[in-house]
Amino acid sequence: MKPIGYFAVIxxxxxLVGCAATVPPPELIEARRAYEHASTGQAAQxxxxxxxxxxxxxxxxxxxxxxxxxxxQTRDLAYIADRKAKMADALATTSxxxxxxxxxxxxxxxxxxxxxxxxxxxxxxxxKARLDADKRTAEAQAALAKLAAVKEEERGLVITLSGSVxxxxxxxxxxxxxxxxLNQVADALMATKERSLIVEGHTDSQGSSSSNxxxxxxxxxxxxxxxxxxxxxxxxxxxxxxGEDRPVAxxxxxxxRANNRRVEIIIVGNxxxxx
Amino acid sequence: xxxxxxxxLVGVVLLAAVIAGCGSSPEINKEASTSAxxxxxxxxxxxxxxxxxxxxxxxxxxxxxxxLAADGDKEEAESxxxxxxxxxxxxxxLSRSDVxxxxxxxxxxxxxxxxxxxxLPQGRK
Numbered sequence: 001m002k003p004i005g006y007f008a009v010i011x012x013x014x015x016l017v018g019c020a021a022t023v024p025p026p027e028l029i030e031a032r033r034a035y036e037h038a039s040t041g042q043a044a045q046x047x048x049x050x051x052x053x054x055x056x057x058x059x060x061x062x063x064x065x066x067x068x069x070x071x072x073q074t075r076d077l078a079y080i081a082d083r084k085a086k087m088a089d090a091l092a093t094t095s096x097x098x099x100x101x102x103x104x105x106x107x108x109x110x111x112x113x114x115x116x117x118x119x120x121x122x123x124x125x126x127x128k129a130r131l132d133a134d135k136r137t138a139e140a141q142a143a144l145a146k147l148a149a150v151k152e153e154e155r156g157l158v159i160t161l162s163g164s165v166x167x168x169x170x171x172x173x174x175x176x177x178x179x180x181x182l183n184q185v186a187d188a189l190m191a192t193k194e195r196s197l198i199v200e201g202h203t204d205s206q207g208s209s210s211s212n213x214x215x216x217x218x219x220x221x222x223x224x225x226x227x228x229x230x231x232x233x234x235x236x237x238x239x240x241x242x243g244e245d246r247p248v249a250x251x252x253x254x255x256x257r258a259n260n261r262r263v264e265i266i267i268v269g270n271x272x273x274x275x
Numbered sequence: 276x277x278x279x280x281x282x283x284l285v286g287v288v289l290l291a292a293v294i295a296g297c298g299s300s301p302e303i304n305k306e307a308s309t310s311a312x313x314x315x316x317x318x319x320x321x322x323x324x325x326x327x328x329x330x331x332x333x334x335x336x337x338x339x340x341x342x343l344a345a346d347g348d349k350e351e352a353e354s355x356x357x358x359x360x361x362x363x364x365x366x367x368x369l370s371r372s373d374v375x376x377x378x379x380x381x382x383x384x385x386x387x388x389x390x391x392x393x394x395l396p397q398g399r400k
Contacts, residue, residue, distance in 0.1 A: 104382030
Protein backbone atom coordinates (compact mmCIF):
# COMPACT_ATOMS: atom_id res chain seq x y z
CA MET A 1 0.00 0.00 0.00
CA LYS A 2 2.76 2.38 0.90
CA PRO A 3 4.26 2.98 -2.59
CA ILE A 4 0.78 3.58 -3.90
CA GLY A 5 0.24 6.21 -1.19
CA TYR A 6 3.40 8.06 -2.18
CA PHE A 7 2.39 7.96 -5.77
CA ALA A 8 -0.97 9.45 -4.95
CA VAL A 9 0.65 12.30 -3.03
CA ILE A 10 3.00 13.05 -5.90
CA UNK A 11 0.15 12.92 -8.39
CA UNK A 12 -1.86 15.31 -6.26
CA UNK A 13 1.04 17.72 -5.95
CA UNK A 14 1.55 17.62 -9.68
CA UNK A 15 -2.12 18.34 -10.19
CA LEU A 16 -1.97 21.30 -7.82
CA VAL A 17 1.04 22.71 -9.65
CA GLY A 18 -0.89 22.36 -12.86
CA CYS A 19 -3.85 24.16 -11.30
CA ALA A 20 -1.68 26.98 -10.06
CA ALA A 21 -0.36 27.52 -13.55
CA THR A 22 -3.88 28.00 -14.95
CA VAL A 23 -4.73 30.91 -12.64
CA PRO A 24 -5.17 33.78 -15.14
CA PRO A 25 -2.81 36.76 -14.80
CA PRO A 26 -4.32 39.94 -13.36
CA GLU A 27 -4.21 41.56 -16.78
CA LEU A 28 -6.55 38.92 -18.16
CA ILE A 29 -8.93 39.15 -15.22
CA GLU A 30 -9.08 42.90 -15.72
CA ALA A 31 -9.54 42.51 -19.49
CA ARG A 32 -12.48 40.13 -19.03
CA ARG A 33 -14.09 42.51 -16.58
CA ALA A 34 -13.57 45.49 -18.89
CA TYR A 35 -15.02 43.66 -21.86
CA GLU A 36 -18.00 42.54 -19.79
CA HIS A 37 -18.57 46.15 -18.80
CA ALA A 38 -18.27 47.46 -22.35
CA SER A 39 -20.43 44.79 -23.95
CA THR A 40 -23.30 45.35 -21.51
CA GLY A 41 -23.19 49.14 -21.92
CA GLN A 42 -23.96 51.46 -24.81
CA ALA A 43 -20.98 50.30 -26.87
CA ALA A 44 -22.83 47.37 -28.50
CA GLN A 45 -25.36 49.79 -29.91
CA UNK A 46 -23.28 52.89 -30.54
CA UNK A 47 -19.82 51.58 -31.54
CA UNK A 48 -20.23 47.89 -32.49
CA UNK A 49 -17.04 47.89 -34.58
CA UNK A 50 -14.93 49.02 -31.61
CA UNK A 51 -16.55 46.46 -29.37
CA UNK A 52 -15.78 43.81 -31.96
CA UNK A 53 -12.10 44.84 -31.97
CA UNK A 54 -12.09 44.54 -28.19
CA UNK A 55 -13.59 41.08 -28.43
CA UNK A 56 -10.98 39.97 -30.96
CA UNK A 57 -8.21 41.25 -28.72
CA UNK A 58 -9.67 39.38 -25.77
CA UNK A 59 -9.98 36.19 -27.83
CA UNK A 60 -6.29 36.46 -28.76
CA UNK A 61 -5.37 36.88 -25.11
CA UNK A 62 -7.52 33.92 -24.05
CA UNK A 63 -5.94 31.74 -26.73
CA UNK A 64 -2.47 32.75 -25.66
CA UNK A 65 -3.46 32.01 -22.06
CA UNK A 66 -4.47 28.44 -23.04
CA UNK A 67 -1.20 27.89 -24.92
CA UNK A 68 1.26 29.69 -22.68
CA UNK A 69 -0.49 30.81 -19.50
CA UNK A 70 2.53 32.41 -17.90
CA UNK A 71 4.14 34.06 -20.92
CA UNK A 72 4.67 37.79 -21.26
CA GLN A 73 2.72 37.58 -24.52
CA THR A 74 -0.38 36.44 -22.64
CA ARG A 75 -0.07 39.27 -20.14
CA ASP A 76 0.61 41.87 -22.85
CA LEU A 77 -2.23 40.64 -25.07
CA ALA A 78 -4.59 40.72 -22.08
CA TYR A 79 -3.38 44.23 -21.22
CA ILE A 80 -4.08 45.37 -24.77
CA ALA A 81 -7.49 43.67 -24.75
CA ASP A 82 -8.31 45.53 -21.54
CA ARG A 83 -7.40 48.87 -23.14
CA LYS A 84 -9.43 48.07 -26.26
CA ALA A 85 -12.50 47.30 -24.14
CA LYS A 86 -12.06 50.55 -22.23
CA MET A 87 -11.57 52.31 -25.55
CA ALA A 88 -14.91 50.94 -26.81
CA ASP A 89 -16.50 52.29 -23.63
CA ALA A 90 -14.93 55.72 -24.09
CA LEU A 91 -15.92 55.91 -27.73
CA ALA A 92 -19.46 54.90 -26.87
CA THR A 93 -19.55 57.74 -24.34
CA THR A 94 -18.22 60.14 -26.97
CA SER A 95 -20.84 58.99 -29.41
CA UNK A 96 -23.59 59.46 -26.83
CA UNK A 97 -22.25 62.93 -25.96
CA UNK A 98 -22.15 63.87 -29.62
CA UNK A 99 -25.74 62.79 -29.99
CA UNK A 100 -26.67 64.85 -26.93
CA UNK A 101 -24.82 67.87 -28.33
CA UNK A 102 -26.55 67.46 -31.67
CA UNK A 103 -29.90 67.29 -29.92
CA UNK A 104 -29.02 70.38 -27.91
CA UNK A 105 -28.11 72.23 -31.10
CA UNK A 106 -31.46 71.27 -32.54
CA UNK A 107 -33.19 72.35 -29.33
CA UNK A 108 -31.35 75.64 -29.53
CA UNK A 109 -32.68 76.23 -33.01
CA UNK A 110 -36.16 75.28 -31.92
CA UNK A 111 -35.93 77.52 -28.88
CA UNK A 112 -34.76 80.46 -30.96
CA UNK A 113 -37.68 79.94 -33.31
CA UNK A 114 -40.01 79.77 -30.33
CA UNK A 115 -38.59 83.00 -28.95
CA UNK A 116 -38.97 84.75 -32.30
CA UNK A 117 -42.55 83.50 -32.50
CA UNK A 118 -43.30 84.61 -28.98
CA UNK A 119 -41.87 88.05 -29.69
CA UNK A 120 -44.08 88.32 -32.74
CA UNK A 121 -47.14 87.31 -30.74
CA UNK A 122 -46.22 89.68 -27.91
CA UNK A 123 -45.83 92.51 -30.39
CA UNK A 124 -49.21 91.75 -31.94
CA UNK A 125 -50.82 91.68 -28.49
CA UNK A 126 -49.18 94.97 -27.58
CA UNK A 127 -50.25 96.60 -30.82
CA LYS A 128 -53.79 95.45 -30.31
CA ALA A 129 -53.78 96.74 -26.74
CA ARG A 130 -52.55 100.11 -27.97
CA LEU A 131 -55.19 100.26 -30.67
CA ASP A 132 -57.84 99.35 -28.11
CA ALA A 133 -56.61 102.08 -25.78
CA ASP A 134 -56.63 104.61 -28.60
CA LYS A 135 -60.14 103.59 -29.50
CA ARG A 136 -61.33 103.89 -25.92
CA THR A 137 -59.76 107.33 -25.64
CA ALA A 138 -61.40 108.47 -28.83
CA GLU A 139 -64.76 107.20 -27.61
CA ALA A 140 -64.26 108.87 -24.27
CA GLN A 141 -63.47 112.16 -25.96
CA ALA A 142 -66.55 111.94 -28.09
CA ALA A 143 -68.63 111.26 -24.97
CA LEU A 144 -66.99 114.15 -23.13
CA ALA A 145 -67.54 116.51 -26.02
CA LYS A 146 -71.28 116.01 -25.58
CA LEU A 147 -71.13 116.78 -21.86
CA ALA A 148 -68.74 119.71 -21.67
CA ALA A 149 -66.51 121.93 -23.71
CA VAL A 150 -63.53 119.90 -24.74
CA LYS A 151 -60.47 121.53 -26.20
CA GLU A 152 -57.14 120.12 -27.14
CA GLU A 153 -54.32 122.28 -25.87
CA GLU A 154 -50.61 121.87 -25.50
CA ARG A 155 -50.94 120.87 -21.83
CA GLY A 156 -53.42 118.11 -22.75
CA LEU A 157 -57.08 117.65 -23.40
CA VAL A 158 -59.01 120.30 -21.45
CA ILE A 159 -62.59 119.67 -20.31
CA THR A 160 -64.25 122.84 -19.12
CA LEU A 161 -67.22 122.66 -16.77
CA SER A 162 -69.21 125.78 -16.05
CA GLY A 163 -68.93 126.91 -12.42
CA SER A 164 -72.60 127.84 -12.19
CA VAL A 165 -73.61 124.30 -13.09
CA UNK A 166 -71.39 122.81 -10.39
CA UNK A 167 -71.53 125.18 -7.42
CA UNK A 168 -73.82 127.71 -5.76
CA UNK A 169 -72.37 131.20 -5.62
CA UNK A 170 -69.49 131.45 -3.16
CA UNK A 171 -69.78 127.76 -2.17
CA UNK A 172 -67.56 124.79 -2.78
CA UNK A 173 -70.12 121.99 -2.25
CA UNK A 174 -71.25 120.28 -5.44
CA UNK A 175 -74.85 120.89 -6.45
CA UNK A 176 -77.04 117.79 -6.88
CA UNK A 177 -77.43 118.56 -10.58
CA UNK A 178 -73.64 118.84 -10.86
CA UNK A 179 -73.21 115.35 -9.52
CA UNK A 180 -75.21 113.93 -12.39
CA UNK A 181 -73.11 115.84 -14.89
CA LEU A 182 -69.88 114.85 -13.13
CA ASN A 183 -70.96 111.20 -13.09
CA GLN A 184 -71.07 111.21 -16.85
CA VAL A 185 -67.72 112.99 -17.11
CA ALA A 186 -66.16 110.57 -14.63
CA ASP A 187 -67.53 107.58 -16.51
CA ALA A 188 -65.98 108.88 -19.70
CA LEU A 189 -62.70 109.53 -17.90
CA MET A 190 -62.65 105.94 -16.61
CA ALA A 191 -61.85 104.82 -20.15
CA THR A 192 -58.51 106.62 -19.89
CA LYS A 193 -57.77 105.56 -16.34
CA GLU A 194 -54.02 105.31 -16.86
CA ARG A 195 -53.66 109.05 -17.56
CA SER A 196 -52.86 111.77 -15.06
CA LEU A 197 -55.54 114.38 -14.50
CA ILE A 198 -55.25 117.96 -13.25
CA VAL A 199 -58.36 119.58 -11.85
CA GLU A 200 -58.17 123.39 -11.88
CA GLY A 201 -60.55 125.76 -10.17
CA HIS A 202 -61.02 129.25 -11.69
CA THR A 203 -63.04 132.28 -10.51
CA ASP A 204 -64.02 135.68 -11.81
CA SER A 205 -62.38 138.80 -10.43
CA GLN A 206 -65.13 139.75 -7.97
CA GLY A 207 -64.15 139.64 -4.32
CA SER A 208 -60.64 139.57 -2.94
CA SER A 209 -57.91 137.76 -4.78
CA SER A 210 -57.06 135.58 -1.78
CA SER A 211 -60.64 134.50 -1.13
CA ASN A 212 -60.99 133.67 -4.83
CA UNK A 213 -57.79 131.65 -4.59
CA UNK A 214 -59.14 129.69 -1.60
CA UNK A 215 -62.51 129.15 -3.18
CA UNK A 216 -61.02 127.90 -6.44
CA UNK A 217 -58.78 125.50 -4.52
CA UNK A 218 -61.72 124.13 -2.50
CA UNK A 219 -63.79 123.70 -5.64
CA UNK A 220 -60.98 121.90 -7.42
CA UNK A 221 -60.63 119.65 -4.36
CA UNK A 222 -64.35 118.91 -4.38
CA UNK A 223 -64.30 117.87 -8.03
CA UNK A 224 -61.15 115.81 -7.50
CA UNK A 225 -62.71 113.97 -4.55
CA UNK A 226 -65.83 113.32 -6.52
CA UNK A 227 -63.98 111.80 -9.47
CA UNK A 228 -62.00 109.61 -7.06
CA UNK A 229 -65.25 108.51 -5.44
CA UNK A 230 -66.33 107.34 -8.89
CA UNK A 231 -63.32 105.00 -9.07
CA UNK A 232 -60.54 107.03 -10.68
CA UNK A 233 -57.09 106.39 -9.10
CA UNK A 234 -56.45 109.18 -6.62
CA UNK A 235 -52.72 109.27 -7.13
CA UNK A 236 -53.27 110.29 -10.74
CA UNK A 237 -55.36 113.39 -9.94
CA UNK A 238 -54.07 116.68 -8.61
CA UNK A 239 -56.24 119.64 -7.71
CA UNK A 240 -55.08 123.24 -8.15
CA UNK A 241 -56.75 126.51 -7.22
CA UNK A 242 -55.91 129.14 -9.83
CA GLY A 243 -58.19 131.88 -8.48
CA GLU A 244 -58.89 134.80 -10.80
CA ASP A 245 -55.49 134.71 -12.50
CA ARG A 246 -56.43 133.05 -15.78
CA PRO A 247 -59.66 134.50 -17.13
CA VAL A 248 -60.92 133.20 -20.45
CA ALA A 249 -63.31 136.14 -20.91
CA UNK A 250 -63.71 139.78 -19.93
CA UNK A 251 -64.65 140.20 -16.25
CA UNK A 252 -66.43 143.47 -17.08
CA UNK A 253 -69.54 141.72 -18.39
CA UNK A 254 -71.88 139.31 -16.60
CA UNK A 255 -71.49 136.79 -19.37
CA UNK A 256 -67.72 137.11 -19.29
CA ARG A 257 -67.63 136.55 -15.52
CA ALA A 258 -69.88 133.50 -15.89
CA ASN A 259 -67.44 132.02 -18.37
CA ASN A 260 -64.52 132.72 -16.07
CA ARG A 261 -66.16 130.81 -13.20
CA ARG A 262 -65.26 127.33 -14.22
CA VAL A 263 -63.50 124.05 -13.42
CA GLU A 264 -61.12 122.58 -15.93
CA ILE A 265 -60.15 118.94 -16.02
CA ILE A 266 -56.95 118.41 -17.98
CA ILE A 267 -56.09 114.94 -19.28
CA VAL A 268 -52.31 115.15 -19.23
CA GLY A 269 -49.94 113.56 -21.74
CA ASN A 270 -52.57 112.86 -24.30
CA UNK A 271 -49.78 111.75 -26.56
CA UNK A 272 -50.90 109.79 -29.57
CA UNK A 273 -54.54 109.07 -28.84
CA UNK A 274 -56.20 112.41 -29.30
CA UNK A 275 -56.60 113.25 -32.92
CA UNK B 276 49.88 41.94 -50.75
CA UNK B 277 49.94 44.74 -48.24
CA UNK B 278 46.91 46.34 -49.90
CA UNK B 279 44.99 43.11 -49.70
CA UNK B 280 45.81 42.85 -46.01
CA UNK B 281 44.55 46.35 -45.35
CA UNK B 282 41.38 45.69 -47.34
CA UNK B 283 40.73 42.53 -45.39
CA LEU B 284 41.40 44.30 -42.13
CA VAL B 285 38.94 47.07 -43.02
CA GLY B 286 36.37 44.45 -44.02
CA VAL B 287 36.78 42.57 -40.75
CA VAL B 288 36.48 45.77 -38.75
CA LEU B 289 33.35 46.78 -40.62
CA LEU B 290 31.80 43.34 -40.16
CA ALA B 291 32.62 43.41 -36.49
CA ALA B 292 31.06 46.81 -36.18
CA VAL B 293 27.87 45.64 -37.88
CA ILE B 294 27.67 42.53 -35.70
CA ALA B 295 28.40 44.55 -32.59
CA GLY B 296 25.74 47.05 -33.56
CA CYS B 297 23.19 44.31 -34.03
CA GLY B 298 24.11 42.57 -30.86
CA SER B 299 24.19 45.54 -28.54
CA SER B 300 20.56 46.59 -29.10
CA PRO B 301 18.11 45.00 -31.52
CA GLU B 302 16.17 47.48 -33.68
CA ILE B 303 12.59 47.91 -32.48
CA ASN B 304 9.99 50.00 -34.25
CA LYS B 305 8.84 52.62 -31.76
CA GLU B 306 7.10 54.69 -34.42
CA ALA B 307 3.50 53.65 -33.71
CA SER B 308 3.69 54.04 -29.94
CA THR B 309 5.62 57.32 -29.94
CA SER B 310 3.28 58.91 -32.47
CA ALA B 311 0.27 57.77 -30.42
CA UNK B 312 1.82 59.33 -27.31
CA UNK B 313 2.47 62.57 -29.20
CA UNK B 314 -1.13 62.59 -30.44
CA UNK B 315 -2.45 62.03 -26.91
CA UNK B 316 -0.36 64.98 -25.70
CA UNK B 317 -1.64 67.10 -28.60
CA UNK B 318 -5.28 66.51 -27.67
CA UNK B 319 -4.51 67.55 -24.10
CA UNK B 320 -4.63 64.15 -22.41
CA UNK B 321 -2.41 65.39 -19.59
CA UNK B 322 -5.13 67.93 -18.63
CA UNK B 323 -7.90 65.33 -18.47
CA UNK B 324 -7.78 63.34 -15.22
CA UNK B 325 -9.05 60.06 -16.66
CA UNK B 326 -6.79 60.28 -19.72
CA UNK B 327 -3.62 61.49 -18.00
CA UNK B 328 -3.19 58.16 -16.18
CA UNK B 329 -3.10 56.24 -19.45
CA UNK B 330 -0.78 58.78 -21.06
CA UNK B 331 1.57 58.25 -18.12
CA UNK B 332 1.32 54.45 -18.48
CA UNK B 333 2.04 54.76 -22.20
CA UNK B 334 5.22 56.74 -21.51
CA UNK B 335 6.30 54.23 -18.89
CA UNK B 336 5.61 51.39 -21.32
CA UNK B 337 7.76 53.06 -23.95
CA UNK B 338 10.60 53.50 -21.45
CA UNK B 339 10.31 49.83 -20.38
CA UNK B 340 10.38 48.74 -24.02
CA UNK B 341 13.60 50.68 -24.54
CA UNK B 342 15.17 48.94 -21.53
CA LEU B 343 14.01 45.54 -22.75
CA ALA B 344 15.42 46.28 -26.20
CA ALA B 345 18.72 47.36 -24.68
CA ASP B 346 18.81 44.07 -22.78
CA GLY B 347 18.30 42.26 -26.07
CA ASP B 348 14.71 41.11 -25.40
CA LYS B 349 13.45 42.20 -28.79
CA GLU B 350 10.21 40.24 -28.72
CA GLU B 351 9.30 41.36 -25.24
CA ALA B 352 10.19 44.94 -26.11
CA GLU B 353 7.90 44.91 -29.12
CA SER B 354 5.09 43.44 -27.07
CA UNK B 355 5.60 46.19 -24.48
CA UNK B 356 5.43 48.79 -27.26
CA UNK B 357 1.98 47.48 -28.17
CA UNK B 358 0.93 48.03 -24.56
CA UNK B 359 2.20 51.60 -24.74
CA UNK B 360 0.35 52.18 -27.99
CA UNK B 361 -2.90 50.80 -26.57
CA UNK B 362 -2.53 53.07 -23.51
CA UNK B 363 -1.87 56.15 -25.64
CA UNK B 364 -4.82 55.42 -27.90
CA UNK B 365 -7.10 55.02 -24.89
CA UNK B 366 -5.79 58.35 -23.56
CA UNK B 367 -6.76 59.98 -26.86
CA UNK B 368 -10.25 58.50 -26.79
CA LEU B 369 -10.80 59.60 -23.18
CA SER B 370 -9.61 63.15 -23.92
CA ARG B 371 -12.01 63.45 -26.83
CA SER B 372 -14.81 62.01 -24.75
CA ASP B 373 -14.10 64.61 -22.07
CA VAL B 374 -14.13 67.47 -24.57
CA UNK B 375 -17.37 66.23 -26.11
CA UNK B 376 -18.92 65.80 -22.69
CA UNK B 377 -18.10 69.41 -21.83
CA UNK B 378 -19.37 70.67 -25.17
CA UNK B 379 -22.60 68.72 -24.84
CA UNK B 380 -23.13 69.98 -21.31
CA UNK B 381 -22.48 73.53 -22.49
CA UNK B 382 -24.89 73.21 -25.38
CA UNK B 383 -27.59 71.82 -23.12
CA UNK B 384 -26.89 74.59 -20.60
CA UNK B 385 -27.21 77.25 -23.29
CA UNK B 386 -30.62 75.96 -24.31
CA UNK B 387 -31.84 75.84 -20.72
CA UNK B 388 -30.59 79.34 -20.00
CA UNK B 389 -32.18 80.74 -23.13
CA UNK B 390 -35.50 79.13 -22.29
CA UNK B 391 -35.34 80.48 -18.75
CA UNK B 392 -34.49 83.99 -19.91
CA UNK B 393 -37.44 83.97 -22.26
CA UNK B 394 -39.89 82.34 -19.85
CA LEU B 395 -40.30 79.25 -21.99
CA PRO B 396 -41.08 75.91 -20.32
CA GLN B 397 -38.01 73.74 -19.74
CA GLY B 398 -37.84 70.67 -21.97
CA ARG B 399 -38.05 67.19 -20.70
CA LYS B 400 -34.93 65.67 -18.94
